[in-house]
Each structure stands twice: as structure tokens, then as C-alpha cells.
Amino acid sequence: MLTLYHAPRSRSTSILVLLEEMGVSDRVEVIDVTVARQDGSGAPDARNPHPEKKVPYLVNGPDHLRERGAIIAYLTDMFPEAGLGRPVGHPQRGAYLSWLFYYQGVMEPVLVLDWAKIAHPALQTTFRDLGAMTDRLSDALKDQPYLLGDDYSAADLLLSSPFQWLPDAAPKDPAIAAWIQRCADRPALKKVVERETEGMLA
Known part of the structure; x- marks a missing residue:
């Protein structure tokens, strides 16, 4: 088990x-x-x-x-x-894994660094900054309700998770705000x- x-x-x-x-x-x-x-x-x-x-x-x-x-x-x-998820062989497998790794490797570090008010050119070069992260999410969500299209996935669950607990950290972008709310409305x-x-x- x-x-x-x-x-x-x-x-x-x-x-x-x-x-x-x-x-x-x-x-x-x-x-x-x-x-x-x-x-x-x-x-x-x-x-x-x-x-x-x-x-x-x-x-x-x-x-x-x-x-x-x-x-x-x-x-x-x-x-x-x-x-x-998106199983091996699915046409969105790469996009699905990319979003999961984007969260771990870019999004969470950027959010933590911004919260801690830590800035350095090496950090911005490696992880980018809050503006770049916001642009990435906004571009993905401007024409579709979820990161992979019309259907909610575990990628949406993971990437929206920090904003469920820390709503003040949410980007002030209409597409992102609507996505966060859709994820928050999930019965689970x-x-x-x-x-x-x-x-x-x-």
C-alpha cells in the first residue's frame, strides 16, 4: 500500500x-x-x-x-x-512534465525569493523574476482555461497551490486570477x- x-x-x-x-x-x-x-x-x-x-x-x-x-x-x-496527468505517448506529455518541473525549478524559487526580498543578477539570470513568471502564466492562460487547454490537470493543481494559501502573492493579471479561482472552486x-x-x- x-x-x-x-x-x-x-x-x-x-x-x-x-x-x-x-x-x-x-x-x-x-x-x-x-x-x-x-x-x-x-x-x-x-x-x-x-x-x-x-x-x-x-x-x-x-x-x-x-x-x-x-x-x-x-x-x-x-x-x-x-x-x-498525461501518460507516456500522450501528445501533451512533454508540456505536462514541463509545467511540473517549471514549478519546482523556477516558480517556487521566484516566489520565495520575492517574498524574502532577495535579489541578485545571478538569481534573475537563473530563475528570471516575478514579472517573467507572471508573463509565462499569462501567456499560457490567455486563450484557455487551464495550462494544458480545456481540461484541468495536476499541473494546474500544483502551480495554483501557492496562491490558494497566499492569495496576496497572486499576480494581478485577469487571466491568472480567473484560473486561480477556477482551481480554488474544485470540490476536492x-x-x-x-x-x-x-x-x-x-
């Missing part, structure tokens, strides 16, 4: 949303662990097999995965019938957020 190590209201929440979207949440054991938080709360959890005690961390027998993009690609390949996201919020209040 698949095992997901998860901390509520963290980056791993998007993996819970993916499992809910795919209808396979009953096929994955979720183990809640603590993690060190930016506000100083929390702490590394000895039960977490992640080498840096981060989440998400997915275990499938001897196969261990970290990094959200990798976990999303793995799960959508494992459950292709859900239609949230609402269900997981409600469940995690109730759990923290209990």
Missing part, C-alpha cells in the same frame, strides 16, 4: 488534494507528522523517513519519493484513468481544506 507522510496545511496538502481528485484517497495510508514551521513552531518528526524531515514523502514498498513534482508525476502515471480542494481546518481547530 502507498504511504504518504504529511503535515496539515503544508506543501503536502496539495498531494491530499490530488488523491481526492483522483478518487484514490482510500488506497493511500496518510501518516501525519510534525515539521519545523517558518514561525518557529513544530519540529522534525522521527517517524518521517524523509532525509530532511520534510513533507510530502511518498513510500511505495522499496520506492521512496520526495519533491511534489516527482510525487505528482508518479501518482498520475500510477492512476492514469483519473485523467489528471474545498473538501481537503475544510477537513484540515477542522482538524487544527479540534
Whole structure:
């Protein structure tokens, strides 16, 4: 059985949303662990097999995965019938993987650097800046509702995820704003957020 190590209201929440979207949440054991938080709360959890005690961390027998993009690609390949990925041979396979890796390799670093108010020519040359990231998303969404066209995919889930938790970080672009709202209106996201919020209040 698949095992997901998860901390509520963290980056791993998007993996819970993916499992809910795919209808396979009953096929994955979720183990809640603590993690060190930016506000100083929390702490590394000895039960977490992640080498840096981060989440998400997915275990499938001897196969261990970290990094959200990798976990999303793995799960959508494992459950292709859900239609949230693009399997090998699909004409959008390259675009799908490119968006997953764009998030990990460009978008999240740019957002973190902007939030931390850190700027340097080497960083901008490597990752570009917030304006370039906004232009990339806007170009992709100006004539279609989702990153890959008319259908929602796990790429939309991943790339919209930071703006679900930090709406003030969302670019002030109409096409992007409408896309973020479409992703926020997904029943799976609402269900997981409600469940995690109730759990923290209990």
C-alpha cells in the first residue's frame, strides 16, 4: 500500500488534494507528522523517513519519493484513468512534465525569493523574476482555461497551490486570477481544506 507522510496545511496538502481528485484517497495510508514551521513552531518528526524531515514523502514498498513534482508525476502515471496527468505517448506529455518541473525549478524559487526580498543578477539570470513568471502564466492562460487547454490537470493543481494559501502573492493579471479561482472552486480542494481546518481547530 502507498504511504504518504504529511503535515496539515503544508506543501503536502496539495498531494491530499490530488488523491481526492483522483478518487484514490482510500488506497493511500496518510501518516501525519510534525515539521519545523517558518514561525518557529513544530519540529522534525522521527517517524518521517524523509532525509530532511520534510513533507510530502511518498513510500511505495522499496520506492521512496520526495519533491511534489516527482510525487505528482508518479501518482498520475500510477492512476492514469483519473485523467489528471498525461501518460507516456500522450501528445501533451512533454508540456505536462514541463509545467511540473517549471514549478519546482523556477516558480517556487521566484516566489520565495520575492517574498524574502532577495535579489541578485545571478538569481534573475537563473530563475528570471516575478514579472517573467507572471508573463509565462499569462501567456499560457490567455486563450484557455487551464495550462494544458480545456481540461484541468495536476499541473494546474500544483502551480495554483501557492496562491490558494497566499492569495496576496497572486499576480494581478485577469487571466491568472480567473484560473486561480477556477482551481480554488474544485470540490476536492474545498473538501481537503475544510477537513484540515477542522482538524487544527479540534
